[in-house]
Amino acid sequence: MLRVGLTGGIACGKSRVLERLGRAGCHSIDLDEVSHAVMASGGSAHAEVVATFGDSIVGPDGGVDRRALAAIVFSDESARLRLNAIVHPHVRAEEERRVDGASVVRDAVIVTDGALLIEGGAHLRYDRLIVVHCAPEIQIDRLMRREGMDRGRALDRVAAQMSQEEKRRFASFEVETTGNCALADRRIEKMVERLFEISAARRSSFTLSLARAIACLGSGPTTGPADLRPLDVMNEIEAAGVVDLMRLARRMRPPHDGPWYTAARNEIPKGPGPEALTAPLVVWILARGRADRERVVAAAASLARLTHRDSSAIAGACLFAEALFEAATGDRGGHPESWTCWKTESEKWGGGAPPPRVVHAVNAAWRHMIDAGAAVSVCARIPHAAELAACVVALRAGDPSRSMESIWSAPLRRVGLGR
Numbered sequence: 001m002l003r004v005g006l007t008g009g010i011a012c013g014k015s016r017v018l019e020r021l022g023r024a025g026c027h028s029i030d031l032d033e034v035s036h037a038v039m040a041s042g043g044s045a046h047a048e049v050v051a052t053f054g055d056s057i058v059g060p061d062g063g064v065d066r067r068a069l070a071a072i073v074f075s076d077e078s079a080r081l082r083l084n085a086i087v088h089p090h091v092r093a094e095e096e097r098r099v100d101g102a103s104v105v106r107d108a109v110i111v112t113d114g115a116l117l118i119e120g121g122a123h124l125r126y127d128r129l130i131v132v133h134c135a136p137e138i139q140i141d142r143l144m145r146r147e148g149m150d151r152g153r154a155l156d157r158v159a160a161q162m163s164q165e166e167k168r169r170f171a172s173f174e175v176e177t178t179g180n181c182a183l184a185d186r187r188i189e190k191m192v193e194r195l196f197e198i199s200a201a202r203r204s205s206f207t208l209s210l211a212r213a214i215a216c217l218g219s220g221p222t223t224g225p226a227d228l229r230p231l232d233v234m235n236e237i238e239a240a241g242v243v244d245l246m247r248l249a250r251r252m253r254p255p256h257d258g259p260w261y262t263a264a265r266n267e268i269p270k271g272p273g274p275e276a277l278t279a280p281l282v283v284w285i286l287a288r289g290r291a292d293r294e295r296v297v298a299a300a301a302s303l304a305r306l307t308h309r310d311s312s313a314i315a316g317a318c319l320f321a322e323a324l325f326e327a328a329t330g331d332r333g334g335h336p337e338s339w340t341c342w343k344t345e346s347e348k349w350g351g352g353a354p355p356p357r358v359v360h361a362v363n364a365a366w367r368h369m370i371d372a373g374a375a376v377s378v379c380a381r382i383p384h385a386a387e388l389a390a391c392v393v394a395l396r397a398g399d400p401s402r403s404m405e406s407i408w409s410a411p412l413r414r415v416g417l418g419r
Contacts, residue, residue, distance in 0.1 A: 315350025
């Protein structure tokens with residue numbers, strides 16, 4: 001099974017893309033329809049939404065009048081965040097129920113369409129992310145015609161969401177819907193072929209031992225940017241069942257209560273880079289029994305964007321994720337040409353070149369893959385590099401001296417390792 005998120009700006013053509021994906025054999029889940037169902041009269045979120053926003057949002061059928069609700073939340077960010085906090089858990093529960101029903105099909109590709117998958121901060125529960133986009137003027141024109149609103153209101157509605165350009169940075173696949181529909185359909189067909197290939201390749205399972213995971217995390221960084229610790233990341237993953245970036249934003253110091261993607265500051269923070277938080281993420285993905293390199297790197301890029309805007313720092317987290325994946329799986333056998341592939345992928349997802357600190361640590365680990373002491377010694381004079389090198393070597397070779405009852409053992413067991 002492959003879970004795919006489908007997202008994009010409002011009026012960018014997601015519904016048409018979802019329909020084409022369904023025709024091509026993908027199972028589809030429309031979160032807008034699910035949201036409507038949970039807020040309908042008798043729906044699981046109805047009572048709390050009405051109690052929060054008042055009887056004025058109740059429609060003639062007793063359900064929530066979504067246009068009336070939208071008029072409130074799209075002009076008030078705090079109201080929008082309150083609504084999301086109420087509705088999202090109910091929507092996710094219904095989504096999981098539908099996924100369970102579709103997952104019995106061999107090599108199923110299950111596509112979930114949601115406008116705010118990235119903004120909600122839980123997009124990392126998907127194995128791949130498709131971003132639909134179009135020219136801004138086309139988007140505004142479609143919205144005005146579809147909703148019967150003037151240009152000013154349409155611009156406000158678009159401005160309330162993450163920009164199309166920003167969303168595209170998270171995409172595994174992109175679908176551009178500005179022009180020729182036939183051309184877009186051909187691109188979708190090729191994309192579907194690739195999605196089914198990925199799903200079929202995921203049949204083979206991967207097993208990461210609890211001992212190697214403990215050795216990796218116990219040898220790696222203990223602190224991270226914004227006063228987030230790697231252990232905090234693992235504990236939040238365990239508590240939420242997914243990598244929830246909104247939850248992690250609230251654990252930052254100072255806590256960030258706005259959208260998670262606005263938490264990072266423009267200046268480059270001092271101290272550890274975002275790679276310091278990468279190992280728990282990689283271990284969690286591997287603990288789920290799938291050796292999926294692209295998912296690991298894309299997830300590392302998203303987590304890095306929580307604390308950093310700098311493209312080099314984000315690329316560094318991606319490069320470190322590549323090294324950890326290779327150390328765990330031996331996917332490319334440690335061949336020197338791996339470096340070219342790693343740097344290309346890191347620069348693609350980060351938008352820049354990885355910082356020398358991370359490059360040096362990964363290089364040291366790879367040259368001394370069975371000798372953690374030697375890898376650490378090579379990095380001794382570079383701040384924060386030695387623990388990165390030790391983390392990679394420990395994931396590859398383990399560390400017999402480490403107790404299985406470390407601070408990491410309980411959360412690791414709860415996410416599925418060691419059972």
